[in-house]
Amino acid sequence: MWFRVDPRSPTPVYRQVVEGVKEAVAKGVLASGERMPSVRELAARMTLNHNTVARAYQELVREGVIEVVQGRGAFVSPRPPPLDRERRVAALLAALRPVVREARYLEMEDEEVVDLVRRALADWRQGRGGEGA
Amino acid sequence: MWFRVDPRSPTPVYRQVVEGVKEAVAKGVLASGERMPSVRELAARMTLNHNTVARAYQELVREGVIEVVQGRGAFVSPRPPPLDRERRVAALLAALRPVVREARYLEMEDEEVVDLVRRALADWRQGRGGEGA
Amino acid sequence: MWFRVDPRSPTPVYRQVVEGVKEAVAKGVLASGERMPSVRELAARMTLNHNTVARAYQELVREGVIEVVQGRGAFVSPRPPPLDRERRVAALLAALRPVVREARYLEMEDEEVVDLVRRALADWRQGRGGEGA
Amino acid sequence: MWFRVDPRSPTPVYRQVVEGVKEAVAKGVLASGERMPSVRELAARMTLNHNTVARAYQELVREGVIEVVQGRGAFVSPRPPPLDRERRVAALLAALRPVVREARYLEMEDEEVVDLVRRALADWRQGRGGEGA
DNA sequence: GTGGTCTAGACCACC
DNA sequence: GTGGTCTAGACCACC
Known part of the structure; x- marks a missing residue:
C-alpha cells in the first residue's frame, strides 16, 4: 500500500x-x-x-x-478550487499555532523557527517524511 | 484567567x-x-x-x-536547561510534519509556507495568538 | 490476580x-x-x-x-530496546542509594551488603519475592 | 549544615x-x-x-x-544493639526488593546487579553519595 | 467492548 | 492551606 x-x-x-x-x-x-x-x-x-x-x-x-x-x-478529486484553498490556508495557519507557541516557550528566534521549517520541508522532499502521525 | x-x-x-x-x-x-x-x-x-x-x-x-x-x-520553573531544549527542538520538528504534509497537499511552494510561518510568528507577537487550543 | x-x-x-x-x-x-x-x-x-x-x-x-x-x-510490550535500558540502569543505581546509606549506617562491610543482595536475588528466584509493595 | x-x-x-x-x-x-x-x-x-x-x-x-x-x-545514640540490628538487616533486605524487581524486569544477570551494587558502595565512599533522596 | 476523560465529593500527608 | 489520591458514576471516541 x-x-x-x-x-x-x-x-x-x-x-x-x-x-x-x-x-x-x-x-x-x-x-x-x-x-x-x-x-x-x-x-x-x-x-x-x-x-x-x-x-x-x-x-x-x-x-x-x-x-x-x-x-x-x-x-x-481534482485539486480544490482557489476559494476552498483559501479556507485551507487559514486552517494551515491555525495548525501553526501550537508550533509557534512551543517555539515561543523555548525562546527561539524567528529565524531559528524558519530554519526549522525549511528543514522540515527538505526532509519531506527527501522522502524522509514517510510515516508517523 | x-x-x-x-x-x-x-x-x-x-x-x-x-x-x-x-x-x-x-x-x-x-x-x-x-x-x-x-x-x-x-x-x-x-x-x-x-x-x-x-x-x-x-x-x-x-x-x-x-x-x-x-x-x-x-x-x-526557571527556563529548561539547554540539554532539555534539544529534545524539545526535536519535538517541534515532529510537530511540523502535519503542517508540511498539508502544505504539500495544497501544492504550496516552500517560500509560501515560510511566509505563512513568518505571519504566524508576527500574529503571535501582536497578541493575536490569544485563544484556541 | x-x-x-x-x-x-x-x-x-x-x-x-x-x-x-x-x-x-x-x-x-x-x-x-x-x-x-x-x-x-x-x-x-x-x-x-x-x-x-x-x-x-x-x-x-x-x-x-x-x-x-x-x-x-x-x-x-516486547522488551524495551537497549538504549532505553541504559536509562533504566541509571535509575537502578539511583534506587540503590538509600540501601547503601542504610547499610553504611549499620556499619556493614561491602561484602556483607553484596551477600545480602545475592540473597535477595536468590529469594526472588525461589518465588519468595511474591508480596509487598 | x-x-x-x-x-x-x-x-x-x-x-x-x-x-x-x-x-x-x-x-x-x-x-x-x-x-x-x-x-x-x-x-x-x-x-x-x-x-x-x-x-x-x-x-x-x-x-x-x-x-x-x-x-x-x-x-x-550509641550504635544499635545486635538484636535491633537484625531487624534492620531484615528491613534492608526488604528495601532491596524493588531494586531486584527492576533488575529482573531488565533481565539483568545476578553478577551485573552485584557489580552495580559494588559501584554504588564505591560511589558512596568517594563522597559522591552526597545529596538527593 | 476498550481505554480515556470529567465531575463530584471525600480523605490524607505535608507544611 | 496545598497538592495528591481514590471511589462513584456518567459520557465519549474508537473499533
Missing part, C-alpha cells in the same frame, strides 16, 4: 488512513481522477476493519480529497 | 490547561518563579473540577514548566 | 498496580505480547475503581511496559 | 532531614553521644518550619538514631 498504519499510535486509525491518502496525493502516488480501491478492498489489504476504512473515506469526501460516484467507486 | 478552555474541543480539557499555562509563560504573563494559583483556586475560577486541574499541574511538572513545593504550592 | 495491593500503604494504589504488573512481567507470568485484562475487568477483580487502574495503565504505557491498541485493549 | 534539603523533591522534607541525619552519622560527621542542635536551632539554620524538624526528630527517636534527655537536649 502507499502508506502504513500504526494501531498503537494515539491518533485514531481512521485519521491515519485519511492522512495517508492525502500524503499519497501530495506525493503524486495517487493522481487526480485516479480510482481508489473499494472500502472493503483497502480494508482487506491493510487488515483493517472495513468500518474504519469507511469512516476514513467519508472524512476524505468531506475534506474534498476524494469523490464517490454512485455505484462506480471513489476517485481522487 | 490568562486563557480559555473549550469543553467541546477534541483535545482534553486538562491538556488545554497545560497548553494555556505554557502559553502564559511564553508570553511572559507568568514569570519565572512566580506562584501559580492553587489547584482549587484555578479550578474554581475556570469552573473546572479540581481533579482536572491537578492532572494538568502534574503534567506541567513532568514537562518541567512548573515545580511543586511540598505544602506551599506550585511555582513557574 | 498475580499481585496484591495494600490500600493502607504509603505508596499509592495505582503505583502498586504498576509495580505489580512489572513484577508479573519480570516473572514471566505475563508474557511479551500477551493481552492484559481490560481496565474494568482488572478493577473489578481487585475491587478497585476503574479510574485507578486506568491511571496505572497509562503509567505503564509511559514506562513502555504495555501498549494500548485503539479499541482492542492493552498488551504487554 | 551536614546535609541539604530540597523542598521541590517529592520526598517529604521531614523525611529528608531524617535521612540527612542518618547519613551524617553513617559518615562519622555526627559521633555517638554527640549533642544535636535543638529543634528550633536546626530549623533556623536550615530555614525550615520547626514543626517539620520536630517531626523528623520524633522519627529519629523512633528509629533509635537519637535519644532525647528531658530538658537537656537530643544526643546521637
Whole structure:
C-alpha cells in the first residue's frame, strides 16, 4: 500500500488512513481522477476493519480529497478550487499555532523557527517524511 | 484567567490547561518563579473540577514548566536547561510534519509556507495568538 | 490476580498496580505480547475503581511496559530496546542509594551488603519475592 | 549544615532531614553521644518550619538514631544493639526488593546487579553519595 | 467492548 | 492551606 498504519499510535486509525491518502496525493502516488480501491478492498489489504476504512473515506469526501460516484467507486478529486484553498490556508495557519507557541516557550528566534521549517520541508522532499502521525 | 478552555474541543480539557499555562509563560504573563494559583483556586475560577486541574499541574511538572513545593504550592520553573531544549527542538520538528504534509497537499511552494510561518510568528507577537487550543 | 495491593500503604494504589504488573512481567507470568485484562475487568477483580487502574495503565504505557491498541485493549510490550535500558540502569543505581546509606549506617562491610543482595536475588528466584509493595 | 534539603523533591522534607541525619552519622560527621542542635536551632539554620524538624526528630527517636534527655537536649545514640540490628538487616533486605524487581524486569544477570551494587558502595565512599533522596 | 476523560465529593500527608 | 489520591458514576471516541 502507499502508506502504513500504526494501531498503537494515539491518533485514531481512521485519521491515519485519511492522512495517508492525502500524503499519497501530495506525493503524486495517487493522481487526480485516479480510482481508489473499494472500502472493503483497502480494508482487506491493510487488515483493517472495513468500518474504519469507511469512516476514513467519508472524512476524505468531506475534506474534498476524494469523490464517490454512485455505484462506480471513489476517485481522487481534482485539486480544490482557489476559494476552498483559501479556507485551507487559514486552517494551515491555525495548525501553526501550537508550533509557534512551543517555539515561543523555548525562546527561539524567528529565524531559528524558519530554519526549522525549511528543514522540515527538505526532509519531506527527501522522502524522509514517510510515516508517523 | 490568562486563557480559555473549550469543553467541546477534541483535545482534553486538562491538556488545554497545560497548553494555556505554557502559553502564559511564553508570553511572559507568568514569570519565572512566580506562584501559580492553587489547584482549587484555578479550578474554581475556570469552573473546572479540581481533579482536572491537578492532572494538568502534574503534567506541567513532568514537562518541567512548573515545580511543586511540598505544602506551599506550585511555582513557574526557571527556563529548561539547554540539554532539555534539544529534545524539545526535536519535538517541534515532529510537530511540523502535519503542517508540511498539508502544505504539500495544497501544492504550496516552500517560500509560501515560510511566509505563512513568518505571519504566524508576527500574529503571535501582536497578541493575536490569544485563544484556541 | 498475580499481585496484591495494600490500600493502607504509603505508596499509592495505582503505583502498586504498576509495580505489580512489572513484577508479573519480570516473572514471566505475563508474557511479551500477551493481552492484559481490560481496565474494568482488572478493577473489578481487585475491587478497585476503574479510574485507578486506568491511571496505572497509562503509567505503564509511559514506562513502555504495555501498549494500548485503539479499541482492542492493552498488551504487554516486547522488551524495551537497549538504549532505553541504559536509562533504566541509571535509575537502578539511583534506587540503590538509600540501601547503601542504610547499610553504611549499620556499619556493614561491602561484602556483607553484596551477600545480602545475592540473597535477595536468590529469594526472588525461589518465588519468595511474591508480596509487598 | 551536614546535609541539604530540597523542598521541590517529592520526598517529604521531614523525611529528608531524617535521612540527612542518618547519613551524617553513617559518615562519622555526627559521633555517638554527640549533642544535636535543638529543634528550633536546626530549623533556623536550615530555614525550615520547626514543626517539620520536630517531626523528623520524633522519627529519629523512633528509629533509635537519637535519644532525647528531658530538658537537656537530643544526643546521637550509641550504635544499635545486635538484636535491633537484625531487624534492620531484615528491613534492608526488604528495601532491596524493588531494586531486584527492576533488575529482573531488565533481565539483568545476578553478577551485573552485584557489580552495580559494588559501584554504588564505591560511589558512596568517594563522597559522591552526597545529596538527593 | 476498550481505554480515556470529567465531575463530584471525600480523605490524607505535608507544611 | 496545598497538592495528591481514590471511589462513584456518567459520557465519549474508537473499533
